[in-house]
Amino acid sequence: MAPTSETLTAERILEATEEVLRRHGPAKATVVDVARALGVSHGSVYRHFRTKAALREAVTKRWLDRTSGELSGIAAADRDPEARLRDWLTALFAAKRRKAGDDPELFATYTVLTGENGTAVSEHIADLTAQLTRVIQAGAETGSFTAADPEATARAVFQATARFHDPGYAQEWRQEGVEADFEAVVDLLVRGLRA
Amino acid sequence: MAPTSETLTAERILEATEEVLRRHGPAKATVVDVARALGVSHGSVYRHFRTKAALREAVTKRWLDRTSGELSGIAAADRDPEARLRDWLTALFAAKRRKAGDDPELFATYTVLTGENGTAVSEHIADLTAQLTRVIQAGAETGSFTAADPEATARAVFQATARFHDPGYAQEWRQEGVEADFEAVVDLLVRGLRA
The missing domain is CATH 1.10.10.60 (Homeodomain-like)
Structure with missing residues (x-):
């Protein structure tokens, strides 16, 4: 053999x-x-x-898991929750931009695949929101953040930063000023969390 | 004749x-x-x-202007800036949902047209951001909001609420829990503005 x-x-x-x-x-x-x-x-x-569908779902999941895998260390680190939150959001934006920018054809291919594999995408979003919940929970425990419901707050932070991780905005990530836009959104959210 | x-x-x-x-x-x-x-x-x-292009651009602009026209009264009203901001964001979300939900075929048609008419869309976003700037400026003047640069802050608020007005998310607007998601994002942003 x-x-x-x-x-x-x-x-x-x-x-x-x-x-x-x-x-x-x-x-x-x-x-x-x-x-x-x-x-x-x-x-x-x-x-x-x-099946072909199972193969395509698994390869989509693997592609998405690469991003959540990269980020999990930041979420789990024993550091100041605000710094962790900023680093995590920055790393998420960087990872998505890299995927979109370094190999646009493969990115377009995976955009088709994620469109077909709603479950893999929902699981990916659930993974990322769970990481974010962990950071916000830590901030609530140390008193850096006010968050009565860390899971709901994590969801709000994730949704409010969609422009900087949702592949539907990939075109915008190449525009001038996008980093300043990102900083302005993150600053506003962090101020909201601190309040 | x-x-x-x-x-x-x-x-x-x-x-x-x-x-x-x-x-x-x-x-x-x-x-x-x-x-x-x-x-x-x-x-x-x-x-x-x-030209046909001029006609299609004008009809797209008219469609977009209907939304900004509806909202301008809220932005200009002489009321508490926080209430104005919440009402404005709520009215924007409601107007977009209504357009997407009441006549999905016309909405799909205009989605094609907005894709063709980038200038009309940029002007629409500039109109809406200018309305939002006016509200945030008013809040900064009365001391309800902290905003060193009201225009940049307005842009951040607009981008952070994209999930609730960008037509790319129209499918999500029919899902259960979307109102709670909207409230959570708006609350977090308002807390950030107040801080």
């Missing part, structure tokens, strides 16, 4: 799927395309992902 | 254009279509709008 099929993990399949998406766009990335790229039978891929 | 052509104002042409858009969608609404709907020669329409 060839070593390729022995070492065929879900992660390797997802890496190959992303590579197929990068080369061929969202219309491709079927199980057959991915199996071909890996030089394995499509049966081997099906053992990990039973 | 028929009275129709004697009384052919730009406003009447734009009304007819909106009616053509309502019936036939964004692909239609050429000068010829509109002239036919009015029972006049296309030359008469061209005297008011020299």
Whole structure:
């Protein structure tokens, strides 16, 4: 048996799927395309992902998880909650801008995929809001923030900063003045949290 | 000469254009279509709008101006700035939701038109931000709000509430809990302004 099929993990399949998406766009990335790229039978891929939809959902989730993974350390750090909040929002904006700016074609492809995979997107938003809740909770405990309901407040902060992380605004992220706009929104929110 | 052509104002042409858009969608609404709907020669329409692009831009501007027109009275009223700000944001959200919900097909048509007419949209945002600046300026003068730069603060408030007026979020406006989300964002921003 060839070593390729022995070492065929879900992660390797997802890496190959992303590579197929990068080369061929969202219309491709079927199980057959991915199996071909890996030089394995499509049966081997099906053992990990039973349908094309499952494969596409998993690769979308992996793409979104990369961002939440990057941010989780900031949310969990044992530091001043206000600094943590500012750093977290800055890192979220930076991560989304990087994804949109560094590889616009792959970003466009994932925009199609996120449109198809509402559950993966909702889970991603829930992950990020949970991280934000943790920071706001910490601020409420130390008395830096006033937040009777940290979860609702986290949701409000997330929604109020949508312009700086919702991929629908990716075009605006290249415009002059966007950093100043971001700072002004974050300052206003932090003042609201402190009050 | 028929009275129709004697009384052919730009406003009447734009009304007819909106009616053509309502019936036939964004692909239609050429000068010829509109002239036919009015029972006049296309030359008469061209005297008011020299190109199809000018006609489509004007009808888009008229649609957007209806919202800013509704809101200008709230911004200009001689009342407590905080109440004015809350009412203004509530009225903006209500106006956008009404447009999206009452006539979804016309809304979709105008979404195509606003995509084509970036200048009309920028002017609309500038109009609304100027109204908001006026309210925040009033709050800064009475001491209810802290805002060193009322224009920058107005821009931040407008951007932070995008979820509740940007047509890109129209799908979310029908979801349960959207009013509570709106209140949470507005409360946080008002707290920030007061601080």
